[in-house]
Amino acid sequence: MKKKKIDVMERVREASKAVITGVDDKDIEHWVDIHIMGKAYQVPADLTIMQAIEYAGYRLMRSCGCRAGFCGACSTIFRRKGEYKLQGAMACQTRVEDGMMLVQIPFSPAEKPLYDIREEKYESSVLLKYFPDVARCVSCNTCTKSCPQNLQVMDYVQAALKGDFRGIAEGSFECIQCGLCAIRCPAEIVQYHMAQFARRMYGRHGSPRDKNVESRVGEIEKGKFNDEFDRVMGLSEAELKDVYTKQQNTREVY
Amino acid sequence: MIPYFPGCTLKTKADFFETSALRVARCLGTELIELPRWNCCGTVTSLTSDDLIHHVAPLRDLIRVEDMNTSGEIYQEYRLVALCSMCFHVLKRAHLRVMQNPGELEKINNLMYLESDYQGKVSVLHFLELLRDIGFPKIQRTVKRPLAGLRVSPYYGCLLLRPKEVAIDDPEDPAILSHLLEALGAEVINNPFKTRCCGSYQTVCDKAAVAELTFDILSRARQEGAECVITSCPLCMFNLADRQKEVREKHPEFEPMPVLYFTQLMALAFGLDDVCGFDQNAVDARPLLQEKGLSTRGAS
Numbered sequence: 282m283k284k285k286k287i288d289v290m291e292r293v294r295e296a297s298k299a300v301i302t303g304v305d306d307k308d309i310e311h312w313v314d315i316h317i318m319g320k321a322y323q324v325p326a327d328l329t330i331m332q333a334i335e336y337a338g339y340r341l342m343r344s345c346g347c348r349a350g351f352c353g354a355c356s357t358i359f360r361r362k363g364e365y366k367l368q369g370a371m372a373c374q375t376r377v378e379d380g381m382m383l384v385q386i387p388f389s390p391a392e393k394p395l396y397d398i399r400e401e402k403y404e405s406s407v408l409l410k411y412f413p414d415v416a417r418c419v420s421c422n423t424c425t426k427s428c429p430q431n432l433q434v435m436d437y438v439q440a441a442l443k444g445d446f447r448g449i450a451e452g453s454f455e456c457i458q459c460g461l462c463a464i465r466c467p468a469e470i471v472q473y474h475m476a477q478f479a480r481r482m483y484g485r486h487g488s489p490r491d492k493n494v495e496s497r498v499g500e501i502e503k504g505k506f507n508d509e510f511d512r513v514m515g516l517s518e519a520e521l522k523d524v525y526t527k528q529q530n531t532r533e534v535y
Numbered sequence: 536m537i538p539y540f541p542g543c544t545l546k547t548k549a550d551f552f553e554t555s556a557l558r559v560a561r562c563l564g565t566e567l568i569e570l571p572r573w574n575c576c577g578t579v580t581s582l583t584s585d586d587l588i589h590h591v592a593p594l595r596d597l598i599r600v601e602d603m604n605t606s607g608e609i610y611q612e613y614r615l616v617a618l619c620s621m622c623f624h625v626l627k628r629a630h631l632r633v634m635q636n637p638g639e640l641e642k643i644n645n646l647m648y649l650e651s652d653y654q655g656k657v658s659v660l661h662f663l664e665l666l667r668d669i670g671f672p673k674i675q676r677t678v679k680r681p682l683a684g685l686r687v688s689p690y691y692g693c694l695l696l697r698p699k700e701v702a703i704d705d706p707e708d709p710a711i712l713s714h715l716l717e718a719l720g721a722e723v724i725n726n727p728f729k730t731r732c733c734g735s736y737q738t739v740c741d742k743a744a745v746a747e748l749t750f751d752i753l754s755r756a757r758q759e760g761a762e763c764v765i766t767s768c769p770l771c772m773f774n775l776a777d778r779q780k781e782v783r784e785k786h787p788e789f790e791p792m793p794v795l796y797f798t799q800l801m802a803l804a805f806g807l808d809d810v811c812g813f814d815q816n817a818v819d820a821r822p823l824l825q826e827k828g829l830s831t832r833g834a835s
Contacts, residue, residue, distance in 0.1 A: 436574075
């Protein structure tokens, strides 16, 4: 006997709809036509790209994370209707537009070297040792244009050629490691991994030590907070909830 | 205040070239300010007719100069001073190329569609040209420690002189470094090989060929009576100084010859002992300078 085929996509799609929009389809006035991976869908007009993909019935196993623009997992590539340029963005931070063609990037297959920042010398040549591709930069600025964080990516790549660890660290501080720069770079530079390496090197060898942190770490090592930890660890669940609630109600946060 | 373009090498391997030059300029009453957000000059000039992408980098730097004027950081100052011969060469050729080919400039401006267009206003100068404009008599008056008795041979290489559209001096018989050395009180030794190629980037794949050129250039300088050689190019510096190791392997009789940036000798003559950077040269010039009674005080 032939088993009845269940369309999983259809069921996910139906289950997702109300959850995503919060209202019934019949109450939605504005709709847009989009293409996801080459297939046509009609979705409510004010969804983000990520919501639109889920509304259409896809269940994202990769390419999604915090849904708040911070984690960098949901790199997406799209083309607007009538535009020849490919755009990159975070799927959770960009709204769908009529005629958009969408594709999710599950992962940036960029090369990432292994290093031990404790062993490396804090000098300019170490950047080119692990990321020699940086020297191929032709200053086209494609990376900067592709950055969803609006970082001056080309500037920090150029800082790498100058051996300016601080410049890279500060220029890339808000990088969310989405990898769109590396995907778009015609010189195939892996900007975000290079920057992460530089930030680590700068953090370990370059940036000034913070005295407050050092003295607090010293206090912890001397056992200043051991009694307090023991007390908290010994509390029952109810007592712990009580302590937490009281702590949340005080202004003191530490 | 004049914007200047350091280039990658001056920020890494040749930082003493930069520090000495900046202090020397200040001594002469000229403040050089580092071009904001500068990027690599492109390192080599692409001669391929349809390869425009490699001219984007140098043009971006020229745009930064125009942007400085627009923002009011500087006023009606469209000179850009380069120290490295390579950067000078690439920046100037990029400017000349797009001035001669407006269609190419339009294409490049279109590529940079979210940024300022290049207006073509910038004039790229090598630091030596700036010194010539400041005037050798003024340089002479600034000298505190004349380099008397030091026999120095200028070496130009190719980037400052060829092709002639970018030349800072007579491409066949340049004299700008000689004039400078005279102002510093040094004895100028003319080397007929002063404009020969040092081997340039061949140094990456064919050390032996470059070592042979270095051997020819430096041996001839010595034959003419030179005790040290000066240059303005970090790549010439590498080939003439660092490659002496390979020269000695093939020619054991070859005696090491100090090769210096011209700004190091200027700093020495101006009494700027803390920025001479003599401890950074591949071939130590300090024994020679000591012998001539030109030792610096302190570390360098």
